[in-house]
Amino acid sequence: MANEILRIEGVRKGFGGLKAVDNCSLSVPERTIVGLIGPNGAGKSTLFDLISGFIKPDAGNIIFSGKEIVGLPAYRIAGMGLIRTFQIPRALMRMTVLENMMLGSQNQLGEMILAPIIRHGRVKAEERAIEKKAEDILKFFDLLRMRDEYAGSMSGGQKKMLEMARALMANPRLLLLDEPFAGVNPALSERLIEKIKLLRKSGLTIMIIEHAIPYVLALSDELYVLNKGAILASGQPDKVISDSRVFEAYLGVGSDAQP
């Protein structure tokens, strides 16, 4: 595929005797939403950890926009525009919502130790621009009124939204969302779906882990099913979901039930 942004080839990762990810290969085309589903313990989050460099694979290649990224430190992979969120929301609880957001911005001059003193004016101007952008994104997620609250005071659903909003501050090229709808109420989830679609329209590529099948079907252009660390099925979401092997993986092999 000419315009693929991420390719994973034969990635393996074991923890002791357990093969968490076993010979996994997949490809993410630019400007699409790729869904990743699978039973609990299938290795979905481990795969995200591998892609984002938080853990190193035992074997295999991970190519992000044409560059091999296996072995690069996680902060550098993020700096290349591959931003991930976490399954359990990890807002920076003891910082305000706005501080959380502004942290997301990349390549800030003011993050160099002496710059806030010797380049005071430029850092101030940079901060104003980042703050403006943060407010725009917060507005997009209906979080603007929480701007000066500590993130620790937010509800679970709001923290999920904040995490996604903060990731967008980094101008990602590929966004990995780990269960963005977990703990978010249905009404808010519907709105979140519309927002994610808008993001795809604006050119963002998204890979999404999600248990709620209806949401995955509503969003994904392509769907991968992971089971016991390996890709079980892939392709068009509605076809994949009616595959009997997928059904068996979810309900357990040997089940007589048919979809």
Next chain:
Amino acid sequence: MQDYLVSIILTAGIYAIFALGLNLQWGYAGLLNFGHVAFMAIGAYTTVLLSMNEVPLILAVPAGMVLAGACGAFLGVATLRLREDYLAIVTIGFSEIVRFILLNWSSLTRGSFGLYGYPRPLEEMIPHEDYNLLLAGVVIVVLLLVYALLEILAKSPWGRVLKSVRDDEAVSVSLGKNAFSYKVQSLALGSAIAALAGSMLAFYLQYINPNNFQPIETFYAWIMVILGGSGSNRGTIAGAVLLWGFFSTTRFLEGYVSLSPSASGALRMVIIGLVLIALMMFRPQGLFGRKEELAVGK
């Protein structure tokens, strides 16, 4: 009485600078440095030894800061990849290593005899009996400069990254920040500030010896930071003033209680301990800290 006030200003000011360095490491970056006094000792001895060898103070003081900063960075690089509590163990060990080197490297440091008769800043400009007043002024100016520097940094994007590392390092990394480098930077800068306090202490005491730099000094700085509120520079200064104010005022009261000096000294520490316990129970964020930013527990 005036001498007394000046000596309180000097000690509180010097320890406030010292504790501000620790607050940068603990209050902002969440690093457990239990060997802060080592960097004070490095600053004091480097400045004194260089100035005794004809190096002007304007160079000797920064030299101590650079050496202490480098030692802090080295300790960070060596241990920060491990779990955070290892830093606490390594730094407390380091501070004792430094003290024992100073005690035993007699050809350089004269060991437990200590060093004296070294140059002090602006000494020739003022009669000896008024010197402490001048030094108090110098200490206040240095304290204000350090405070201003740390306030600018704390409110800057650099300080924001530091706070994110304290809160959740993985999040910081997931947003492209080199968390390890920021931890090393805060250790190095905090250590350099401790060294500056060490130089000031040497000027004030006119005599330094390795036993000025016992581990208890580190824990005085911890008391100041916790009393004032972790993550608050103003609070740290208030903590230093309160602690030294308490030490000195209770010295007045010694005449009224029939206790030996060592017993009354122990009683002072017991009272401080009780105050800290009460503080943790009723106002765990300290005097100036923010409850939402509480650095203990998550």
